[in-house]
């Protein structure tokens with residue numbers, strides 16, 4: 222049977238509760254569709270940081286490299302600063318494995334409640350393709366004249382030709398697989414006048430190679446407004462690291478799915494493993510109660526299977542989620558129900 | 574009588590239609606409240622650019638400096654690139670006059686239609702305070718290795734102590750005048766790790782000076798989501814140039830007022846004139862038809878009067894707008910009516 226090697230990192234807080242449910246459903250899909258998942262578990266987390274002073278061991282990336290994909294829960298815990306937890310685990314994996322595409326579906330699922338008036342599932346169904354390695358999240362910057370009135374900090378935003386082209390290519394290729402075949406570019410070239418005009422240039426250049434794809438572009442300020450006013454305008458939206466980050470929270474928010482949204486950190490060439498994680502965080506306020514919603518994790522598992530070439534199994538999982546939500550299966554509290562985390566995982570594993 | 578000197582720049586497109594209506598209402602308010610407005614008109618625009626090669630004359634800022642405030646319509650026209658039109662007129666005024674606060678009310682007006690479900694005027698009533706001179710809109714950057722695979726562009730984001738402190742102080746002072754006395758800071762210190770942690774530091778420092786003010790902070794991605802899901806959480810929101818730009822389009826969008834939103838570019842010390850302009854642009858698609866909505870311009874006029882110390886007159890204008898909208902006065906097409914631009918201006922001038 223086909224075999225896929227999965228590195229599992231539950232991480233912190235509710236990550237430890239959602240990951241097992243993700244695995245439960247993945248396991249069901251593997252049995253039904255006839256492939257094998259070889260799991261290796263890593264307990265890297267803020268807890269191991271407290272014990273060892275490290276979020277992951279020195280050779281962490283080397284170990285993960287043995288796997289085909291990384292299945293991540295959530296990273297972060299009160300008391301451990303973000304620059305330690307996120308920059309010690311999440312960001313090094315994204316960058317070290319050149320996972321230059323961060324892909325996030327924004328989809329109004331049946332039964333989910335959107336904060337928007339008069340919008341149904343047909344109105345909100347698009348992808349945000351976020352550049353995931355450069356841009357505004359750069360490692361070039363510093364502080365000068367500390368402690369004085371002249372004090373200032375500076376940080377560079379960097380866009381490379383390679384970085385822009387490859388993520389844009391991914392967005393156009395994705396659009397080609399979809400019915401509407403449309404790519405929207407997020408820019409701000411009217412205000413940020415060195416980097417963003419270059420983004421526009423590369424976008425225009427890439428568009429030439431895809432004559433079948435319709436394109437448009439909006440400045441990020443009005444684009445955010447359009448997400449709220451006209452979510453039906455979008456099919457594939459491509460943005461820089463920061464703009465993609467913003468849009469891929471705002472998109473799920475308008476779709477009423479921010480608690481259940483999935484994401485993929487993809488290295489399309491498969492030179493390195495890709496990583497799949499729910500959009501939500503470790504949710505310290507409800508961690509330990511087993512009441513959190515595992516759908517984001519399970520949906521991320523579906524994205525992982527698609528990346529691993531198990532398209533039928535991936536579709537079966539997303540179908541199962543939609544069916545369960547539409548037909549009133551078990552729901553956790555955030556969706557107005559009383560079910561526990563495990564109830565939802567089991568229900569999905571059964572119908573997958 | 575008290576006299577205020579106003580420089581009027583209608584600019585482009587519908588700016589030429591909204592500005593006269595703004596002046597009509599200002600004039601009515603001046604008569605009723607017993608002050609005088611001395612107007613100087615400037616035709617600086619993309620049209621003058623086409624004729625003279627300049628958006629404004631060399632001594633443009635010196636001329637404007639003779640006035641107490643600048644009343645601007647809209648800048649920009651197809652065929653003239655943004656770096657010419659905006660960076661030749663709008664941005665030089667903001668920066669040349671150190672208008673370091675960009676203030677934008679986000680308010681659900683009676684009769685306006687919000688895209689959000691189940692939200693009324695009591696739910697959306699806050700201000701975005703945007704830093705307006707530095708941050709991500711910097712003039713430090715460039716391109717290297719052009720035309721090669723190694724090509725990259727870079728742009729610095731710069732936050733100074735002076736720049737952060739003064740805009741934050743403005744936000745806290747504004748909060749002190751309001752009932753809820755709350756300031757929310759927009760950050761992204763978990764991803765943008767040189768500049769944004771500094772923003773957080775300065776915010777924490779400033780908060781100490783205002784023990785009566787409640788504070789919180791969110792990363793910009795989830796903050797955008799909260800604008801949609803919980804607009805009622807906010808009172809005063811302070812952000813960097815880019816984050817403020819995004820939030821001050823998203824805020825009016827959730828309030829259903831993006832076409833009628835007002836903004837003030839303020840130099841609080843009054844060392845230089847401040848500038849007041851609607852949030853909307855020059856709207857080439859409807860320009861020349863006199864069907865555009867002048868409320869954004871008129872509302873900006875009210876903000877100008879408040880800045881000039883004419884608080885009673887300013888309140889009279891905003892009250893007139895709310896009353897007219899609630900009582901079903903004339904409405905332009907964007908608000909579902911048939912009225913022309915002038916009808917709305919006249920109706921407001923009458924009741925002010």
Ligand SMILES: CC(C)[C@H](C(=O)O)[C@@H](O)C(=O)O
Pocket residue numbers: 411412442659818
């Ligand atoms: C036109 C553009 C440069 C400007 C900005 O980003 O400042 C506009 O979006 C605004 O908010 O006034």
Ligand SMILES: CC(C)[C@H](C(=O)O)[C@@H](O)C(=O)O
Pocket residue numbers: 307466763764794
């Ligand atoms: C935690 C943070 C650094 C991260 C990001 O901004 O990339 C998160 O918001 C995300 O979108 O995965």
